[in-house]
Amino acid sequence: MFCLTCNSFSLEIICEKCQKNLLTPTIQKRDDILSFYSYENIETLLKYKYHPFGSRIFKILAKNSFAEFSKVYKENIISLSIDDKVKKGYSHTAILNNALKSKYITPQYKKLLSKNQVQYAGKDLKFRLNNPRNFEYKGEKNIDVILVDDVVTTGTTLNEAKQTLKKYGINVLFCVVLVDKRW
Template structure:
């Protein structure tokens, strides 16, 4: 039997996982945050960006899928276990294009699968793939994502993304889903840049 060890990317100790159990249990304890991004429409997040900045940037690297699976297990999966609703709800990852061999938003949506939530992939894609990282609200407004919604209509939905900064992406994604007569209950993100 061969055992593979690696270094935890947080504390640099030997670990069987990319983030060791000690760091998961002590440093990555989620706390629930609520932000109104449109009149009566809320985003819920589990961490502040300052807590996760290096981990969220792992989406640009080959090991990011391992990091996002751990973060999603600690937050999105626990949320899904407690979530109840009268109807089935569809979890829609925002722009789940595969980059660096995985889609970080699809990973988040996958961890929402439960009795009441079903993930639906390849549903909401940006036709403008401009990079928003580090850009201000004015840039985001001048360069909309122009989302195209396919394969979903007349559904109750939850939007999933890794990060909320200005809220512009979530609002644009919400409008694209609403054009197909979907109702968006709220959005869920790993982190909020305003916390």
């Protein structure tokens, strides 16, 4: 097998050298959103979420960012992934959420699901506003949570998710994403 980024022989889909050189996260905070990578640095890797082997890429991204973050976060909290339905054999947001699992962070799955099946990738703000996700929440009420997603493009998905959760007394302390494209 060969590394997707440098084409050298590797047992991993992304070799250790590239993981160290290209996938070392830098935490950035904007409002209530923590992100780890710049879009330009992992754009190609993110697009593999539409392929069956994308799960392997997302596990590497999650290990290098979300799992590292979970080692330093020391308050008891539940993490919720946004719309973690299985597509192409896996859910990329569930993989990210699972990487947060620690002594303090308890991931929960399939609690915040979209009733709208429209694809938002590459769509502009107007399209996103005209086609809301219509989230449905099926979880515990009146709790604090961390919200998990892969990419913030316009912020509409996170905002709609937070509005839905607020109806159930859920306090979103902050959101954790791989990339905030608004930087």
